[in-house]
Amino acid sequence: MVADKTQEKIILDVENLKQYFNEGQRDEVRAVDGISFQIFEGETFGLVGESGCGKSTTGRSIIRLYHPTAGKIEFDGEDVSKIKRRADMEHFRRDVQMIYQDPYASLNPRMKVRDIIAEGIDIHHLATDVDDRNQQVNDLLELVGLDRSHGTRYPHEFSGGQRQRIGIARALAMQPKFIICDEPISALDVSIQAQVVNLLMELQQKKKLTYLFIAHDLSMVKYISDRIGVMYYGKLVEVGKSEEIYNFGVHPYTESLLSAIPLPDPEHERTRRRIVYKPAVNDGAERELREISEGHFVYCSEEEVPVFQKKLADKKAQTEKVEV
Amino acid sequence: MAEMDYSKIPKEKFELIGHQDAAESEKIAAPSLTFFQDSWRRLKKNKAAVISLVILGLITLIAFGAIWLSPKDPTKQNVQFANLPPKIPGISVDGFNGTTLVRGQRVDKYEQVGVPEDVYFILGTDSLGRDLLSRIFMGTRASLIIAFVAAILDLSFGVTYGLISGMKGGRVDSIMQRILEVLSGIPNLVVMILFLTIFKPGILTIILAMAVTGWITMARIVRAQTLKIKDQEYVLAATTLGQSQISIALKHILPNISSVVIVQMMFSIPTAIFFEAFLSFIGLGLTPPNASLGMLLSEGYKLFRFLPHLMWAPAIVLSVIMICFNLLADGMRDAFDPKMKD
Numbered sequence: 001m002v003a004d005k006t007q008e009k010i011i012l013d014v015e016n017l018k019q020y021f022n023e024g025q026r027d028e029v030r031a032v033d034g035i036s037f038q039i040f041e042g043e044t045f046g047l048v049g050e051s052g053c054g055k056s057t058t059g060r061s062i063i064r065l066y067h068p069t070a071g072k073i074e075f076d077g078e079d080v081s082k083i084k085r086r087a088d089m090e091h092f093r094r095d096v097q098m099i100y101q102d103p104y105a106s107l108n109p110r111m112k113v114r115d116i117i118a119e120g121i122d123i124h125h126l127a128t129d130v131d132d133r134n135q136q137v138n139d140l141l142e143l144v145g146l147d148r149s150h151g152t153r154y155p156h157e158f159s160g161g162q163r164q165r166i167g168i169a170r171a172l173a174m175q176p177k178f179i180i181c182d183e184p185i186s187a188l189d190v191s192i193q194a195q196v197v198n199l200l201m202e203l204q205q206k207k208k209l210t211y212l213f214i215a216h217d218l219s220m221v222k223y224i225s226d227r228i229g230v231m232y233y234g235k236l237v238e239v240g241k242s243e244e245i246y247n248f249g250v251h252p253y254t255e256s257l258l259s260a261i262p263l264p265d266p267e268h269e270r271t272r273r274r275i276v277y278k279p280a281v282n283d284g285a286e287r288e289l290r291e292i293s294e295g296h297f298v299y300c301s302e303e304e305v306p307v308f309q310k311k312l313a314d315k316k317a318q319t320e321k322v323e324v
Numbered sequence: 325m326a327e328m329d330y331s332k333i334p335k336e337k338f339e340l341i342g343h344q345d346a347a348e349s350e351k352i353a354a355p356s357l358t359f360f361q362d363s364w365r366r367l368k369k370n371k372a373a374v375i376s377l378v379i380l381g382l383i384t385l386i387a388f389g390a391i392w393l394s395p396k397d398p399t400k401q402n403v404q405f406a407n408l409p410p411k412i413p414g415i416s417v418d419g420f421n422g423t424t425l426v427r428g429q430r431v432d433k434y435e436q437v438g439v440p441e442d443v444y445f446i447l448g449t450d451s452l453g454r455d456l457l458s459r460i461f462m463g464t465r466a467s468l469i470i471a472f473v474a475a476i477l478d479l480s481f482g483v484t485y486g487l488i489s490g491m492k493g494g495r496v497d498s499i500m501q502r503i504l505e506v507l508s509g510i511p512n513l514v515v516m517i518l519f520l521t522i523f524k525p526g527i528l529t530i531i532l533a534m535a536v537t538g539w540i541t542m543a544r545i546v547r548a549q550t551l552k553i554k555d556q557e558y559v560l561a562a563t564t565l566g567q568s569q570i571s572i573a574l575k576h577i578l579p580n581i582s583s584v585v586i587v588q589m590m591f592s593i594p595t596a597i598f599f600e601a602f603l604s605f606i607g608l609g610l611t612p613p614n615a616s617l618g619m620l621l622s623e624g625y626k627l628f629r630f631l632p633h634l635m636w637a638p639a640i641v642l643s644v645i646m647i648c649f650n651l652l653a654d655g656m657r658d659a660f661d662p663k664m665k666d
Contacts, residue, residue, distance in 0.1 A: 060560075063564050065560055065563060065564065089566070090566055093564065093565065093566035094566075096564075097564065097565075098560075098561065098564050100557040100560070100561060101557070102557055105556050105557045105558065106556075106557035106558050106560075106561055107558055108558040108562075108575075108576050108579075108580070109359070109580065110359055110579040110580055111575075111579075119562065119565055119567065120565040120566070123565055123566050123567055123571075124566065154358070154359070167561070170561065170565075174565065
């Protein structure tokens with residue numbers, strides 16, 4: 001899906017983003033500790049990692065729910081943290097939207113579905129009159145596969161998957177360019193997950209959307225993403241095309257994550273060994289994301305680059321051997 | 325058993341049952357109820373709460389209707405007819421027929437002081453000859469007004485303060501909470517006495533005194549609830565949609581804490597009634613000829629051994645009001661609680 005990188009337009013550029021909480025105090029938390037990545041227009045960037053590694057915080061910093069401690073977030077060539085003017089902020093709010101994790105907490109239980117979806121339309125005066133507003137809401141409901149009669153209902157009358165689709169409709173009402181999906185499927189039943197993911201992919205085609213897809217389920221992320229970033233302890237440890245990461249992840253943490261994915265194959269499951277990740281002891285070497293092959297970055301020191309390059313080559317060779 | 329060839333079964337023998345198309349399965353059959361309709365439905369199942377609601381409605385209606393339809397003038401003194409026992413037309417039970425025991429003898433008091441045949445004091449009269457029933461109506465009215473106004477003041481101060489404190493958070497929140505703590509350290513009674521040195525005793529003074537300290541509990545509850553709700557994802561969603569802080573407070577937080585607020589208000593009404601009764605009882609409340617339930621009690625208890633009805637009647641009314649408010653508040657708390665779904 002990703003064509004030549006040079007032709008792609010960078011829509012989001014995160015540079016050395018740091019998000020600390022209770023900074024300078026004893027209970028300081030370094031939720032995100034200096035991460036950098038780019039997202040190209042029209043692609044899906046998957047962000048994976050274990051619980052509490054800073055994935056959601058990254059998403060929330062990007063959408064300015066938090067004020068980043070340090071670093072630069074550029075959206076569409078504009079520094080997000082420097083937006084001061086009200087009109088610019090409104091513009092940014094319209095362009096970037098978020099889909100939330102918990103479909104039971106992300107909809108106000110006291111509002112009708114129609115008013116929930118139309119909230120953004122009302123704030124930004126996107127409708128000319130009441131009829132137009134209702135028309136937009138009905139169109140959105142149908143777009144996400146709900147009935148237009150659902151507009152007059154309250155959220156508690158819907159199932160998890162339906163609620164998540166209402167959340168998607170609310171985000172889409174703003175006609176955004178970029179959507180941050182903060183674990184939109186992890187609270188859903190497995191049978192419903194595919195439904196929501198397929199809807200998201202379908203909408204991406206129709207509306208030319210760009211996604212930042214946050215999840216902790218690597219197999220689902222591989223299915224939806226073009227590129228994947230693996231996060232651990234507030235740092236990005238590996239970034240690359242999803243096929244490459246999924247098949248030839250070289251960072252020890254990525255390997256550990258990959259080894260945890262169950263496959264519906266008893267043969268494979270019986271022999272599956274979980275690789276336990278042991279963080280490398282701090283040897284004082286300066287580590288950062290370094291490119292080991294085209295578009296494949298690993299968090300390592302300068303000296304480790306050849307080691308990882310060899311590891312990658314070995315893995316690729318091994319796979320080819322099996323295929324032959 | 326011989327193996328069967330399943331492929332040979334003709335298709336017409338099969339009948340499709342239980343299949344629904346996708347649009348059909350998305351339909352919701354239950355009627356759409358708003359939160360308050362749903363709560364009302366649950367409240368109706370609680371008999372005690374419904375009965376309390378009816379009784380309170382009646383009491384309020386009568387107390388306020390008595391402005392125009394009072395049986396007698398509640399402030400008109402008639403010393404000639406002082407200290408009459410209750411006399412209810414058509415009832416000849418001792419204690420309710422205008423007779424009383426004097427030195428072991430049952431005497432018709434009404435005949436003694438020469439009350440005309442067709443004049444009845446259903447609950448008797450007090451030591452100045454005022455009709456007790458009319459005075460109870462008047463007193464109930466005063467008590468209810470004080471309670472409702474105090475509750476509304478609680479509500480407006482407490483909710484505003486709590487919302488601001490909770491929404492702002494951080495240093496503003498800390499300072500606002502310290503102010504609350506200082507205020508809550510001042511005893512109500514001291515505030516009341518201080519107020520009486522400046523203002524004349526009366527309904528307004530009592531309400532003001534209660535308003536000074538009464539809203540603190542409400543403010544704390546609202547703040548706690550606000551802190552809880554403000555991190556909910558729908559509030560975050562509203563923020564990312566570009567909603568302003570004030571709109572978030574009014575559109576998202578307030579409706580979601582309304583049940584807690586209403587319940588707290590329902591509990592604060594009987595507290596206010598009780599506090600007013602207490603103030604009037606110790607002589608810091610209303611001044612005669614005005615009446616409140618507390619005043620009637622304090623007048624009645626002085627003559628309790630000789631004319632017990634003077635205390636019994638207002639005491640019963642006060643108790644009924646208190647019990648009803650508490651039962652209703654209890655029922656409402658259960659009705660608003662979504663975990664009580666049935």
